[in-house]
Amino acid sequence: MSQARRATFSTPLVTYSKPGTSNRLFTSGASRGSPATSTVASPETFEYEVDHLVIGAGVVGLAVAERLAVRGSGSTLLVDKNPAVGQETSSRNSEVIHAGLYYPPDSLKTRLCIRGNEMMYDFCEKYNVEHRQTTKWVVGQHDADVAYLEALNTKANRLIPPSQRMPGPPTYMITPEQMRKDEPNVRGQAALVSVRTGIVDAHELMTILGSRIQEHGGDVVLQCAVTAIEQISPQSGGVHGGSVTGGRGFRVRMETPTGPVVVKAATVINSAGLHADKVYGLLQGSSPSFLSPLQRDAKDPSTITPSLTSSISANSPTQPLPPFKLHYCKGHYYSYSGPALVSRLIYPVPDKNLVGLGTHLILDMAGRMRFGPDILYVDRLDDYTIDLETVGSLKSLELVSEVVGAYLPKVKASSLYADYAGIRPKLAGPGEPFRDFVVHEHEGFVNLVGIESPGLTSSLAIAEYVEQLLY
């Protein structure tokens, strides 16, 4: 891909900056586009050209943009509609570096989590991101749990290869006697120890990724909401025929505090988290070659959308990704007011369909305990409130202490309080079976879909995968 001709935005925009430095602003004028003729552009907008446009500055979009900027073979622009990076799912999670134990062996979740785990520890060490390899126990209470854990142990040891950093087995089983010795407050019939599990300061990780994008010549622009996308067909030649994108790519309109901006991008990465279905819908609505065969045959393509969800398969670049609809699954966290009762992460045996990993115990960097997340499918993707009458009620806290009490009996409802919530962007609706991540590229447009847990752990590996799809 050739180097983009860098134009500037016509108006000052809010850009990301390292703490302690002033915001770099785009100023008007160097390279205005010709009056626009498409549905995306309008006469009052100006154009900016870029090789890689990443939509969404959560941890995944940041990791992808960092990877592409560091690559150095094209310009990279990362945009987000919010005034700061990582304000949605990426700052409302457990901050656990998962080991990749639970998911089907041939799934992207397994592959990218195992690879991402290794990359995460390397990155954190290299760039001084606060993290800790705490290890974790998955604790079983009944014979059926123990059988599950033994099978998980066999699977993990078959799946996760030894590495230079971690040459020993990734998991092993311990007896109740060993458990009592190491964690006297934990109860259970047996536990699986996951050696590679840890925690990371997700905010610090995102700050460093943002800084590295800029150090490598990329831009991170905030308060920049993508509102329209259309493919520039090779025949139309694009607005700047003969420019870097060779007349191909995508014309993307964004709303900023100072007016609309149009970016012409050779490649687009949709990393919009909970909004990924809407962002892809913008492209599908305007660009026939991104409609699925079923949509193309339909009189009104919009009527088809959600029903194709189950047909999304692994990456098949010759076909556009069928439309999809995300479900929003809220998870609340309960903090514990008191000194920590354990020194590592403690998980119960997970739900069968892996909708969540069970109400587990996590530690933050300061060693404080919190429990969660629970599972509540909701209609809204932007409602992070804690309903004190339900979720925060005494009855609810008693329920949490009962669930947690199975493995940590000392936890009382009076020491718990509902703290914060995150929302999972799920492909699986309530009661539906496991769904994998979808990472799909077609004609330079990459969709990252259903990037729920273990998306934080997998972020650097997803970025590596995206680079492989594009180059």
Ligand SMILES: Cc1cc2nc3c(=O)[nH]c(=O)nc-3n(C[C@H](O)[C@H](O)[C@H](O)COP(=O)(O)OP(=O)(O)OC[C@H]3O[C@@H](n4cnc5c(N)ncnc54)[C@H](O)[C@@H]3O)c2cc1C
């Ligand atoms: C409760 C919970 C617990 C979790 N725990 C863990 C864990 O312990 N370990 C782990 O590995 N993973 C965990 N995850 C998963 C992890 O948090 C996510 O996979 C990850 O944060 C997803 O990052 P993202 O960048 O894809 O999405 P987001 O962080 O949601 O970022 C998407 C961004 O896109 C932007 N955007 C959307 N639409 C537009 C638009 N039109 N224009 C411009 N910008 C737009 C948004 O503003 C947002 O900033 C958890 C998730 C949840 C909900």
